[in-house]
Every structure is written in structure tokens, then in C-alpha cells.
Amino acid sequence: xxxxxxxxxxxxxxxxxxxxxxxxxxxxxxxxxxxxxxxxxxxxxxxxxxxxxxxxxxxxxxxxxxxxxxxxxxxxxxxxxxxxxxxxxxxxxxxxxxxxxxxxxxxxxxxxxxxxxxxxxxxxxxxxxxxxxxxxxxxxxxxxxxxxxxxxxxxxxxxxxxxxxxxxxxxxxxxxxxxxxxxxxxxxxxxxxxxxxxxxxxxxxxxxxxxxxxxxxxxxxxxxxxxxxxxxxxxxxxxxxxxxxxxxxxxxxxxxxxxxxxxxxxxxxxxxxxxxxxxxxxxxxxxxxxxxxxxxxxxxxxxxxxxxxxxxxxxxxxxxxxxxxxxxxxxxxxxxxxxxxxxxxxxxxxxxxxxxxxxxxxxxxxxxxxxxxxxxxxxxxxxxxxxxxxxxxxxxxxxxxxxxxxxxxxxxxxxxxxxxxxxxxxxxxxxxxxxxxxxxxxxxxxxxxxxxxxxxxxxxxxxxxxxxxxxxxxxxxxxxxxxxxxxxxxxxxxxxxxxxxxxxxxxxxxxxxxxxxxxxxxxxxxxxxxxxxxxxxxxxxxxxxxxxxxxxxxxxxxxxxxxxxxxxxxxxxxxxxxxxxxxxxxxxxxxxxxxxxxxxxxxxxxxxxxxxxxxxxxxxxxxxxxxxxxxxxxxxxxxxxxxxxxxxxxxxxxxxxxxxxxxxxxxxxxxxxxxxxxxxxxxxxxxxxxxxxxxxxxxxxxxxxxxxxxxxxxxxxxxxxxxxxxxxxxxxxxxxxxxxxxxxxxxxxxxxxxxxxxxxxxxxxxxxxxxxxxxxxxxxxxxxxxxxxxxxxxxxxxxxxxxxxxxxxxxxxxxxxxxxxxxxxxxxxxxxxxxxxxxxxxxxxxxxxxxxxxxxxxxxxxxxxxxxxxxxxxxxxxxxxxxxxxxxxxxxxxx
Numbered sequence: 001x002x003x004x005x006x007x008x009x010x011x012x013x014x015x016x017x018x019x020x021x022x023x024x025x026x027x028x029x030x031x032x033x034x035x036x037x038x039x040x041x042x043x044x045x046x047x048x049x050x051x052x053x054x055x056x057x058x059x060x061x062x063x064x065x066x067x068x069x070x071x072x073x074x075x076x077x078x079x080x081x082x083x084x085x086x087x088x089x090x091x092x093x094x095x096x097x098x099x100x101x102x103x104x105x106x107x108x109x110x111x112x113x114x115x116x117x118x119x120x121x122x123x124x125x126x127x128x129x130x131x132x133x134x135x136x137x138x139x140x141x142x143x144x145x146x147x148x149x150x151x152x153x154x155x156x157x158x159x160x161x162x163x164x165x166x167x168x169x170x171x172x173x174x175x176x177x178x179x180x181x182x183x184x185x186x187x188x189x190x191x192x193x194x195x196x197x198x199x200x201x202x203x204x205x206x207x208x209x210x211x212x213x214x215x216x217x218x219x220x221x222x223x224x225x226x227x228x229x230x231x232x233x234x235x236x237x238x239x240x241x242x243x244x245x246x247x248x249x250x251x252x253x254x255x256x257x258x259x260x261x262x263x264x265x266x267x268x269x270x271x272x273x274x275x276x277x278x279x280x281x282x283x284x285x286x287x288x289x290x291x292x293x294x295x296x297x298x299x300x301x302x303x304x305x306x307x308x309x310x311x312x313x314x315x316x317x318x319x320x321x322x323x324x325x326x327x328x329x330x331x332x333x334x335x336x337x338x339x340x341x342x343x344x345x346x347x348x349x350x351x352x353x354x355x356x357x358x359x360x361x362x363x364x365x366x367x368x369x370x371x372x373x374x375x376x377x378x379x380x381x382x383x384x385x386x387x388x389x390x391x392x393x394x395x396x397x398x399x400x401x402x403x404x405x406x407x408x409x410x411x412x413x414x415x416x417x418x419x420x421x422x423x424x425x426x427x428x429x430x431x432x433x434x435x436x437x438x439x440x441x442x443x444x445x446x447x448x449x450x451x452x453x454x455x456x457x458x459x460x461x462x463x464x465x466x467x468x469x470x471x472x473x474x475x476x477x478x479x480x481x482x483x484x485x486x487x488x489x490x491x492x493x494x495x496x497x498x499x500x501x502x503x504x505x506x507x508x509x510x511x512x513x514x515x516x517x518x519x520x521x522x523x524x525x526x527x528x529x530x531x532x533x534x535x536x537x538x539x540x541x542x543x544x545x546x547x548x549x550x551x552x553x554x555x556x557x558x559x560x561x562x563x564x565x566x567x568x569x570x571x572x573x574x575x576x577x578x579x580x581x582x583x584x585x586x587x588x589x590x591x592x593x594x595x596x597x598x599x600x601x602x603x604x605x606x607x608x609x610x611x612x613x614x615x616x617x618x619x620x621x622x623x624x625x626x627x628x629x630x631x632x633x634x635x636x637x638x639x640x641x642x643x644x645x646x647x648x649x650x651x652x653x654x655x656x657x658x659x660x661x662x663x664x665x666x667x668x669x670x671x672x673x674x675x676x677x678x679x680x681x682x683x684x685x686x687x688x689x690x691x692x693x694x695x696x697x698x699x700x701x702x703x704x705x706x707x708x709x710x711x712x713x714x715x716x717x718x719x720x721x722x723x724x725x726x727x728x729x730x731x732x733x734x735x736x737x738x739x740x741x742x743x744x745x746x747x748x749x750x751x752x753x754x755x756x757x758x759x760x761x762x763x764x765x766x767x768x769x770x771x772x773x774x775x776x777x778x779x780x781x782x783x784x785x786x787x788x789x790x791x792x793x794x795x796x797x798x799x800x801x802x803x804x805x806x807x808x809x810x811x812x813x814x815x816x817x818x819x820x821x822x823x824x825x826x827x828x829x830x831x832x833x834x835x836x837x838x839x840x841x842x843x844x845x846x847x848x849x850x851x852x853x854x855x856x857x858x859x860x861x862x863x864x865x866x867x868x869x870x871x872x873x874x875x876x877x878x879x880x881x882x883x884x885x886x887x888x889x890x891x892x893x894x895x
Contacts, residue, residue: 015050019117022046027084027270034296036263044080047088047119048073048151054113055152058106063152068099070153072161078147079214081262084269085276088114089144090123093131093161095154100125120275128157132165134173139180145169146218167231174226178219178327185215185324193612196313197468199306199456203265204277208313208320210261213254216316216323223327254319257312260293264309267292279309281458303456310454310465314438322386325356345380349373356383359391364398367412370441371419378423378432392439399444410547412445417548420445424513427482430475433520437467445548446520448540451527461859463611466526472609473519477601480506498620502604505597505627514554515598517544518561519605537562560595561602568603572622573857574827574866577629578676581821586626587633596634600627617710618740618759669693672748674822674852680743692717693751701783703776705765711740712765713757714775718783720750723845725854727782730789730838732758735775739837742854793835809862811892813885817875823852823868824876826884830892832863840865843891847884849876 026046030039051071052063060066075089076082092107094100100107107125114121135142145166150158170177189207192198196208204210225231267287268277279287288305291298300308345352349369351360357376359365365373370392376382384392423432436442443450452466462469483499484507509515521544525536541562545555567589575582590596604623608615669690670677678686692702702717716728725744732739738759745753765772781787809831816825828840837856844851844867853868869876876884 015053016117019046019050019119023084023118030266030270034263034267034290034292036261036266036293037259039266040081040083040262043084044077044082047077047082050117050119051090051114052152054110058110058113059103059152064155065153066103067154068095068157069093069103070155070158070161071151072158073149073151074144074147076147078144078149080149083262083265083275085120085274086269087275088119088121088123090121090151091131091148092123092125092153093157094125094127095157096127096129100127128161128165131161132169134169134176136176136180139177139184142169142177143181143218146221163231167225167229170222170225171229174222178222181215181218182324182328185212185320193463195464195468195472196317197310197454197465199458199463199465200278200280201309201313202277203261203268203279206313208317209277210258210265212320213258213261213316216254216320219323219327253312253315257315260309260312261316263293281460284456284458302458306456306465307454318438325383345376345382347376350376350388352380352382353385356385357388358385359388362391362394364391364395366395367399368415368419370395370399371416371423374432374436374441375419375423375426377435378426378428381428381431384435389439392441396440396444411549412547414549416445417550420548421513421517424516427478429516430471430478433474434471437471442520446540446544447547448524448544449520451524451540455527457526459859460861461610461614464609466523469609470520470523473522473602473605474516476605476608477506477512477516477519480601480604481512498617498624501624502601502620506601509597509601510594511554511557514557515561515602517550518558518565518598519602521558522562522565522602522606534563534566557595557598560591561598564589564599565602565606568599568623568626569607572603572619572626574855574864575819575825576676576853576855576868577622577626578680579820579853579868580676581819583629583633585819587630590630593631593634596627596630616759618757621709666690668749669747669751673745673753677745689715689717689753696751701780703779705772705776707765708757710759711757712737712760713755714779716752716754716756716779716783718752720746720752721783723842724752724783725754725851726838726841726845727789728754728756728779729841730793730835731775731779731782732756733835733838734789734792735778736762736764738858739854739856741856742851744851744853746850789838793838811889813888815876815881815885820868822875823870824881826867826869828863828865828867828888828892830863830865832858832861836863836892837865839891840867840888843887844869844884847880847887848872849884 023043023046026039026043029042030036055071056063059069059071070093072078072091072093073089074091076086077089082088090111092100092103104125107123111121111123131145148158148162148166188205188211192202192206194207196206198206202209264279264287265277267290268279268283269275271283271286284302284306287293288302289299290296291300292305294300294305294308349360349365350373351358357373359373373384373388373392377384423429426432433442436445437449437453443453449467452470455466457466464472480499480503483503506512518541521541522537523533524540525533525538528536528539530536538559541558542555545551545558550558567586571577571582571586577583587596590599600623604615604620607619607623666686670686681689696702696717696719700718703714705712705714707713714728714732716724718724725742729739729742738761739756740759741757743753743755745755747753760766765775778787778792782789782792809829811831812827812829814827816827819825826844830836837854841851841854848871850870850873851867852870853866855866857864857866871880
């Protein structure tokens, strides 16, 4: 044995070259034909030959020796599904500990050699007794035993391992293994948002991915072994009509999905040169150009290719869901009692067993009965059984029959809308609509929804397909409905204080079903040609309302919500909500308090469904403030809308009391500040600003950083000077802060008050409170001339930061003179980059423009910056607007 071990180094270079050449040949074969399954089998066979050769050299020249020790493949390698850069799971299984101790060093040498051959080996040595115990703390090991495959060593020991040890483990501890497997699967799904419709999915770990396919196979194998007390292959248990996935037509779909995803994962590994399973936008295009998994060598469009991807993962998600539902053992007697209680929900059409709905009759039902199935699901948080899905399929086929209305654009029966509207106002509406969509019921009711089925919009800001985005808006609405009913404070913990406020609005809605219908339809126009998807969505809505028999005021409400569904978001992000003109304009467009409530909730849900980070606490707060101020506007009369002298006197006296100052001097301090200053700041804040003003002669720059809930705020007071705004913006950018909004004010005496609200991306100030003072000092140093902000920015801004951008955003500069009575509004859309605000504000300062308010919005790689500008205390005339536009375009074109 030692002589064999010492002879290896002289052979190592040729082995390395041979392995590299074989891997290159396999890669070339895959790239020529695009066959993932074929690659997996050939790659596994190649690695088998290498491992057996090393085994013969290092462990035993006889492949079936020594006695008491065997080498097995596990996991993906055990299934002969070895992807290009996947880990190699190897177990040395010993009869007992003394049986493997003599081979400790050869085993270690074998592992080192495999690593030297660029194989990512994960090996361990286990006794057969250890293999027979359930490792609840290491579920991956216990599950991997379901896929063991003999490689070398004591064959009798392997047969004992497989036919006795693992078999007894499953029979004895199968329920615990199933529970643990289901729990881990649920946790994994939660990490991926519990949806298959990611625009950049992980083809292995995301719901509907390869891991789910294997979960279904593992559950099938455990169930079959537990029932038959003998070893049965996963395909036999899964696809021969036995439990747990006896779904007609599903066998071929599942296998095709596995073959497709296997090909895609091989492609991803080769493209990235590592075990990377993320299907990015760039790789969509490459895979589509190859026709990967579709018709290899024939290019298809990326959106069409991704629709094919979603079709496959949907079938895997389906079998996995049913496999989990059928395999889930009762957790406790309490759980069993709960399931028994839910069985009392049965009615003449459907029965409930173990949380699933079953049809009482096999005869197809009409629209009312079919919708009552999904209403039952949404009302009581139930799931559909396979029998219920088959019944729904048959009912839908009967409704599509030529003798029946119920397809195309024809008018449906008068009973459909009352049944549907009940469904659309329930706590589980989102789950029911997803099931209706998967089974084809939703598209039959609303044909226009087919336009956005698995539709990918490549804007790099939305995280999900268009149809899933719509369902997630409704899911947000359902969460708010549930939160409104909580009375013990749990809703605040789950959703945050701002969502509790929106939940209260949700509970006040008079017709929540109209809001849900608007959310279903609001993006259907994205599946139609044209730049403005709202126009297309309104066309679909008009057709749907006619089809369902929705007329008059209800139809107008749905059309209003769809037509204005971007209005509130645009107002929050692109207009100063404290400006009187902004508030009056928005209130006029909203028209009624009830529509305001519905539009607010629609906007909240719409933003929240873009991606998990889209509805920031800052944006939620601004949305709430706009809602509250508009609601107050509706509650006042026209005369009361104007700020009265008495109101101003109250604000000033309150500030004077807070500052313990003279009201006359305070009024002089306020002279020249816009009226909105009183609305945007509390009396205590105004009092503090007044105190600063009294000290400005001794300390020319006053700075204070505060934590404001989810964001930070820095307030700067100084006498007016060139580049003041730009200097503070540059300092914050140099510190890595993300600026959200800026309020720049000045009074008649030339005192400037700038309030920057920003997000501390790296939690610098939170984790290191002493840095707050250092940030304040940095601002003072920059404004006093002790530090140069341009120099600070150089260390922050990389000239090549735009080269790796996924999408190129052309710079756009536009002006609006109508939306503010005092200011010209400048909108700059550009590629997001560090220091962008500094560049824009410095350019405006060079042109002697005064920034009164700045709103900063980032959508993926697109920055949308809004500035309320004056020049010489007036709006900016059109000729000088052209000067500003040219200067900004030139400045932002530079790297």
C-alpha cells in the first residue's frame, strides 16, 4: 500500500492532463448539442473512472476490497447528476471504527489528489452505525443517503448499508425526516419570496428549481419505502401512478422540466466557470440566442425563452407542492384537532379533509360553483386537492364548450360577478388567484390577463414577472387586511408602524373588491404594444367590465384606479408634497376621500411588489404624509384651505415658547422663508433653528445629525455662500450616504437652512456613534474651506463605474413651470453613480441657480433627481433653461 502511494506523484502530471482533456471534451460536446442530461451522465462516469483508479492506487488494487470498508457516492453525484463545478460527495463507510483507521492517510491523500485535479470533493468517513441514525442537526447527510451509489470496496457492506441500515432508518424515522425536509424547504422558499417568478432566478434553490424536483423525489422515495418496506427507485415511486404525485399528464412535464433545468445549470456553470446557479439578465440573452433547452441552435427572444423557463418550473412547483401536502405527517394532537375542525367547513359541493378541498361530485360545475371552490380556498386558507384540480379542469372544459358562453370576449352570466366580487375581498385572495391562474380559470374569466402570463419586462428594477407582480400587490393587500384585524400588537411587529396605518385605511374601504380587480388589471397593458401601458390596461379593463357586467360607478372607479395608478407614486417621488400647488393638484385629481384611500393602498401595494427593497420606510412615510395631508385637504372648506394669520401666529408663538425667545425677533428670523417651512417643521424644530441663528456670528456654520426612524437627517445653517448645497451633498456622497431628499431654505437676511435626509447604506453612524460628530465636523471643515470636497470625492468616485452597468440610461433634462407657483421644477434622469447629485448641484451653483427642494429617487441603475429652482428669487425663463440643460448634459457626459 505504501509503495503504491509513493508511485503516484510520477503519474500525477499525466492524470491531471488526462482529466483536463476529458473535461474539455465533455464541455465541447455540451456546447455542440446542448444536452444537459447527457453531460451529467458522461461527467459522472468520467469521475467514477478517476476515483476508482485512485482507489486502486491508494486504497486497494482490488476494487471490491478491503473487507469492512466501502466507498459510495452520495447526493447529486450519487444520482449520476454531476454538474460541471458541483461538489463531489463521497462517503467512506466502515463496518466499525477499527476498519477504517488503517486507511486514514490514504483517504486523506485521495481527497487531496482530487482537489489537485480541480474536483471539489466533500468527503467524510462514517461507520455503518452512524449512517443508521437520524442526524437532525445535519439533515443534509441523512437526506444524501437516499441517493447512495456504490463505487468501490466491500460490496456486501454496501448492500447491508442500503438494504438494511438506510431502509430501517426510513421506516423508523421517516416521519421526522419528512418534517425536517419540509421545514427546510419552507425556509428556503421563504428566502426566495415563495415565488417561482423571479426575473433573475437561482435555478437550483429557488421555488420550482432543481432542489424542489429532488425534494419531490426524496418524499416519494421515503413514502414508498415506508409503505412497502423495501427499496424503490425515485422514478418508480414518483411516476408509476403511486403516491404522492399521481397527477395525470404530470409525469412527462416533470421529466421535461428536469431536463431543461439541468441543461440550463450546465450552461450557467460553463459560462461562469464556477458553481454559480443565478440566471442573470445577461445570461437570459445568451441562453435565448442559443435556443438552449428549446430548439438548440435556433435563436429565440429572451422574453419568450424565459416564459418557457417559467412553464417548466411551474410544473416542478406543482408536483413538489402536492408531494409536500401528501407527505406531511400530523405534528401533534393539537394539529390533528385543528384539521378535524377545518373538516367542518365542508358544504354540499365540497368536503374538507386535512386542510384540502375535495369535490363531492365528479360532474362538472358551472361558473358559480367553480368560483365557490376558490372562494372557499380564500376564505379559510385551504388548499386544493388533486381531485379538486381535476374537477376544476373538467368544469372549465365544459364552460369552454361551444354550447356555453364563457370564452373569448363574450358576456358572462349575471351570477359570475357577484360570485367573483365575494372572492376578491377575502383574506386569502392572492393564493386563490394564483391557483386560478395556474389552472387557466383566471384567463378564462379575464382574457386580457393572458397578455402578461410569465411576461418579463427587462427594466432591472422589477424583481418579478408582470403577472406575479400583480399577484404580489394583492398579497400585500391581503396582509394589510389581516393586520387590520390584529389587536395584540403582532401586526406592528410583522409589518412595521407604517403598515399598521395603511391597514387601518384598508379596514375602512367600502368596496375592497374593486381595488383588487384594479390590481389584477393595472399592468395588463404591458403585454400590448405602445409606450404607455396604462392606455392598454384601460382598454382591457373596459372589455372586462363589459364581460363581467360591471357598469356605472363601479366601472368608473376601476378605470380611475388604473388610469391614475402611477399618480401618487410620482407625486411622492417627483414633487414636493409640502408645496401648496402639489397638494391642491393631487387632491383635484383624486376627487373623493374613498378614491384617495383606494389609490393610497394601490400605490403602497404596487411599490411593495416591485422588489423587496422598493417600499423603503422613507418612501412609506412620504406616501402616508401625502395621504394624510390630502385627507385633511378634503375635510376643510375652501376658505379654511388658506393659511390664516391666526394659524401663523400659533406656529410662531409655539416656536418662541420652545426657544424661549422673543416672538418679534422670531418673526424677523422667519421673514423670507417659504410658508411651507411652518408646515414641514414642528415648533420645537423652528425654535432650535431660531436659537442657532442667534449664535451664527460666533459660529458661522451650525450642523446637527439626527436619527429619524428609518433614515438620518443632517441640518445645516450658515450664511449664504456659493456652492453651499453642492458642498454638503458632496460631503455626504464622500461618506457613502444615499441622499433621499433635500430642503434648502433661505430668509431675507441671507441665512440658509439646508435639511438633508439620507440613508446610511453601511450603517456607519449606527454602528459607530462617534462617527456622527466626525461627519458634522467634515461638513463644517468643507464649508469653512479647511477641506476640499472635490478632493474627498475623488476617493469615492470611480471613473469606470459606468462601464459595468447592466443597462445604459441616457441623460434627460426637462423643466416644468406649471406645477409650482414660485419655482421652476427641473427633472434630471441619468445613469446612477456616486457623486451624481454633487455634479448636478455644482453645475446649478455655477449658473447661480438656487435649489429650494431636491427629491432624489433611484430605480435600479436609473437616478431621477428633481430640483425646485429659482434664480434671482424668480422662476427661470425659457432661454436660461436651455443654458442649464446644455451645461448639465455636457457635465454628465464626462466620466
